[in-house]
Structures are given as C-alpha cells and as structure tokens.
Amino acid sequence: MDEKSLMEAALFSAGKPVSEQQLKSLLNRSSTYINSLAQKLMEEYRERNSPLEIVRLEGKYAMQLRPEYAERVVGFSPGELRAPALRTLSVIAYYQPIQQSDLVDIRGQAAYDHVAMLLEKDLIEKKRVGRSYELTTTEAFCDYFGLTKGDVESIKTQIMKKAKLKKESLTKWVDSKVPDVDAFDAVSKLMPKVK
CATH class of the missing domain: 1.10.10.10 (Winged helix-like DNA-binding domain superfamily/Winged helix DNA-binding domain)
Incomplete structure (x- = not known):
C-alpha cells in the first residue's frame, strides 16, 4: 500500500x-x-x-x-453549524469571556439552545461565575476553524484576519435577517465600523 x-x-x-x-x-x-x-x-x-x-x-x-467551497456547501454536511448557532458562536468567540446572560441579551432566548449544542460539540466551555455562566471557546473550536491555539487575544486577532474586517456594526449585523454561510463571515459582522 x-x-x-x-x-x-x-x-x-x-x-x-x-x-x-x-x-x-x-x-x-x-x-x-x-x-x-x-x-x-x-x-x-x-x-x-x-x-x-x-x-x-x-x-x-x-x-x-478550501474556504471558497466551504461557504457554498455548508448546508450539505450534517456536522456543520447552522447560521443562528454560528452567529451565537461568533459572538462568544469575539467577546470571550462572555457572560451567558449578556449573550442572551444580544442573541435572544434561542441562545440557550445554541449554547447547549455548542457545548455538546465541545466548541465552547462554560463555568459558573456568580449567578450566570462565563462562556469561552475551546481548543476544539480552534481545530474546527483552523486557528492556532493561544490566548484569547491571539484567537480574536486570527478571527479578525480571517474575517477580513468587513465594515458592519454589531447592531446592524444582529438586526439583519441575512443568513451567514461561514463562521468568519459571521464574525466579520461583529467588527466595529472602520472609518
């Protein structure tokens, strides 16, 4: 062989x-x-x-x-994340560590279901902090999205580079009804407007 x-x-x-x-x-x-x-x-x-x-x-x-193909065929893979869960994961990745209560304020009640699914896939971890939970990404998240493991700032920097810093505010992104097709596109929409 x-x-x-x-x-x-x-x-x-x-x-x-x-x-x-x-x-x-x-x-x-x-x-x-x-x-x-x-x-x-x-x-x-x-x-x-x-x-x-x-x-x-x-x-x-x-x-x-390759990314240009992944964007087009994401719906064909049962293991892939759907747009709403991907948006929730993007918020967690960009703002980590984030309180689950803050995440729910941003993403709505569906975030609880998304968190459960992301925990099941080992893409995030949650630990009790006060009356809420603190959410962060895991090493499996880095593996899943092809990021080098490191501290939170390093991961955020890599995400921003991959997202190519699209110029759209968080509010506009959250209010939009346009589905995202990949995680880096979703994350790019979290970036503050660049003048």
Missing part, C-alpha cells in the same frame, strides 16, 4: 486534525519523513486546484474544504 495514499486516507477519515505522532505510528516513519510526505500531499492538492486542502496546524495535519 502506498504510504502517501494511506496518509491521505487517514486525514480524510479522521474528520479532524491528526497529530504528527499519530501519522508516525500509522506509517512507522520519522517526523522528517511524515512532514515531507505531508508537504507532497499539500502540493498535489494545490496543483490540481482541488476543493480540498491539507493544512498544518500546531504539529497536526487536517484535510478540509
């Missing part, structure tokens, strides 16, 4: 980032060899202009849709 094809199959079937260590165990090869093989796969996907790409994130490799 071809090792490169085996690595590709592992990345496809995992559905989440796979550590270099896992790939080393699978192929019984060195880190140098694994990284070289992964680079070849990355190049092949780029050269054939595939809708899929392989990316490296903190010592892990992931197979994912």
Whole structure:
C-alpha cells in the first residue's frame, strides 16, 4: 500500500486534525519523513486546484474544504453549524469571556439552545461565575476553524484576519435577517465600523 495514499486516507477519515505522532505510528516513519510526505500531499492538492486542502496546524495535519467551497456547501454536511448557532458562536468567540446572560441579551432566548449544542460539540466551555455562566471557546473550536491555539487575544486577532474586517456594526449585523454561510463571515459582522 502506498504510504502517501494511506496518509491521505487517514486525514480524510479522521474528520479532524491528526497529530504528527499519530501519522508516525500509522506509517512507522520519522517526523522528517511524515512532514515531507505531508508537504507532497499539500502540493498535489494545490496543483490540481482541488476543493480540498491539507493544512498544518500546531504539529497536526487536517484535510478540509478550501474556504471558497466551504461557504457554498455548508448546508450539505450534517456536522456543520447552522447560521443562528454560528452567529451565537461568533459572538462568544469575539467577546470571550462572555457572560451567558449578556449573550442572551444580544442573541435572544434561542441562545440557550445554541449554547447547549455548542457545548455538546465541545466548541465552547462554560463555568459558573456568580449567578450566570462565563462562556469561552475551546481548543476544539480552534481545530474546527483552523486557528492556532493561544490566548484569547491571539484567537480574536486570527478571527479578525480571517474575517477580513468587513465594515458592519454589531447592531446592524444582529438586526439583519441575512443568513451567514461561514463562521468568519459571521464574525466579520461583529467588527466595529472602520472609518
């Protein structure tokens, strides 16, 4: 069996980032060899202009849709988040740590259902603070959206870069009825107006 094809199959079937260590165990090869093989796969996907790409994130490799395709096919995947939950997650990511009561003020009563679903998917965590809960994103959130883990400010900066700082106020975004198709688009609408 071809090792490169085996690595590709592992990345496809995992559905989440796979550590270099896992790939080393699978192929019984060195880190140098694994990284070289992964680079070849990355190049092949780029050269054939595939809708899929392989990316490296903190010592892990992931197979994912390129963003321009992900936006168009988000509704076809049962594991994907729908627009309302995505907006709620975007508010949490941008304003974290955020009190659940503040989130409900921004997003309405449906936020309780969104929080339950996001907790189930391990994209956020919540801890009791006073009479409310404090919500923050998790490492799984970073993996899911291809962000490098780090402190809250680092994650916010990455989100803003990926969102390309669209110039729309939070109020206008919350009041709009236009569904969002990806998380970075949703987050971009949280940004303050840039003059």
